[in-house]
Amino acid sequence: MSVILEVHDLDVSFTAPAGSVRVVRGVSFSVGTAETVAIVGESGSGKSVTALSLMRLHDPDKTRISGSVKFKGTELLEVPEIRMRSVRGNAIGMIFQEPMSSLNPLMQIGDQIAEAILLHRDKSRTEARRRALGLLIQVGIADPERRMREYPHQLSGGMRQRVMIAMALACDPEVLIADEPTTALDVTVQAQILDLMRELKTRTGSSIVIITHDLGVVAELADRVVIMYAGTKVEEGTTEEIFSRPAHPYTIGLLGAIPSLTRNRNDGPLTEIPGQVPPANQARVGCSFAARCSFSSSICFEIEPKLEQVSSSHVAACHHKSEALLA
Numbered sequence: 533m534s535v536i537l538e539v540h541d542l543d544v545s546f547t548a549p550a551g552s553v554r555v556v557r558g559v560s561f562s563v564g565t566a567e568t569v570a571i572v573g574e575s576g577s578g579k580s581v582t583a584l585s586l587m588r589l590h591d592p593d594k595t596r597i598s599g600s601v602k603f604k605g606t607e608l609l610e611v612p613e614i615r616m617r618s619v620r621g622n623a624i625g626m627i628f629q630e631p632m633s634s635l636n637p638l639m640q641i642g643d644q645i646a647e648a649i650l651l652h653r654d655k656s657r658t659e660a661r662r663r664a665l666g667l668l669i670q671v672g673i674a675d676p677e678r679r680m681r682e683y684p685h686q687l688s689g690g691m692r693q694r695v696m697i698a699m700a701l702a703c704d705p706e707v708l709i710a711d712e713p714t715t716a717l718d719v720t721v722q723a724q725i726l727d728l729m730r731e732l733k734t735r736t737g738s739s740i741v742i743i744t745h746d747l748g749v750v751a752e753l754a755d756r757v758v759i760m761y762a763g764t765k766v767e768e769g770t771t772e773e774i775f776s777r778p779a780h781p782y783t784i785g786l787l788g789a790i791p792s793l794t795r796n797r798n799d800g801p802l803t804e805i806p807g808q809v810p811p812a813n814q815a816r817v818g819c820s821f822a823a824r825c826s827f828s829s830s831i832c833f834e835i836e837p838k839l840e841q842v843s844s845s846h847v848a849a850c851h852h853k854s855e856a857l858l859a
């Protein structure tokens with residue numbers, strides 16, 4: 533499998549009046565052709581900032597990004613903004629958590645999708661509208677001709693999310709970045725959107741980076757998983773490795789905090805990981821998970837653990853990973 537997107541040593545800081553805050557710290561991962569990689573972690577772990585950095589969507593006056601983001605060998609952090617515009621929504625599509633903030637409330641659905649096509653493709657308006665209609669059918673919107681003429685507020689949350697997916701797919705992107713695509717939806721609609729993404733993944737063969745704090749979504753869609761904690765990657769492995777042999781206590785905590793496919797209703801309430809993610813501006817000594825970790829010992833509060841190989845496809849940053857693996 534060839535690598536399509538390669539992120540190396542990504543570091544993101546925001547400048548604030550009280551000094552700069554480093555929220556993503558040296559994160560590296562790669563995405564292969566037709567592969568789905570999930571980035572997982574609690575709220576505030578830096579998942580969305582990472583995703584937005586890949587597309588260079590942060591305000592350049594308030595953000596410092598370093599490291600490397602290579603798309604098919606081209607360094608995206610260095611290409612001129614004008615070229616970046618032809619990457620966004622074209623070679624790389626994005627689906628955001630809250631479609632209402634990304635759709636234009638004053639524009640009919642059909643026109644919005646057609647615009648997205650006309651921006652990047654040399655097509656007539658009629659052809660673009662025809663493709664827009666085809667995309668609405670593809671994402672399972674009932675009565676698509678009528679929906680083409682409607683405005684975002686006339687659609688349900690699930691339908692708006694489908695429209696976002698249709699827009700993201702408008703130019704057949706090679707990589708799709710989906711940031712919490714189902715979070716704002718109710719459970720039944722979440723399941724439908726996941727079915728849709730799974731079907732698209734098989735049909736279009738595009739690579740997907742999915743950002744989520746929901747391990748159920750990961751189990752459904754991902755080939756590989758990157759676990760983020762407090763701005764760093766703490767573990768990465770195949771979905772099978774992460775679910776059956778987690779090597780980082782944080783991952784074990786996350787797994788304990790979700791309903792598993794085999795868990796049943798009478799197993800009692802879900803566990804939560806006690807404590808909170810340390811604030812990004814807090815000075816770091818040792819492992820940032822140590823204070824919440826049941827495996828921690830004195831070394832964890834003194835020396836930051838480095839990522840080390842657990843298997844050829846599995847890495848974890850934990851002084852106690854051997855014990856964690858046996859837990």
Ligand SMILES: Nc1ncnc2c1ncn2[C@@H]1O[C@H](COP(=O)(O)OP(=O)(O)OP(=O)(O)O)[C@@H](O)[C@H]1O
Nearest residue numbers: 546555573574575576577578579580581582745812
């Ligand atoms: N524009 C910004 N300026 C300053 N700090 C920011 C900015 N955007 C995000 N942050 C901070 O960066 C950290 C990581 O945020 P991020 O949104 O990436 O987390 P997340 O893992 O995606 O969480 P969630 O699941 O809640 O979206 C947080 O501490 C957040 O407050």
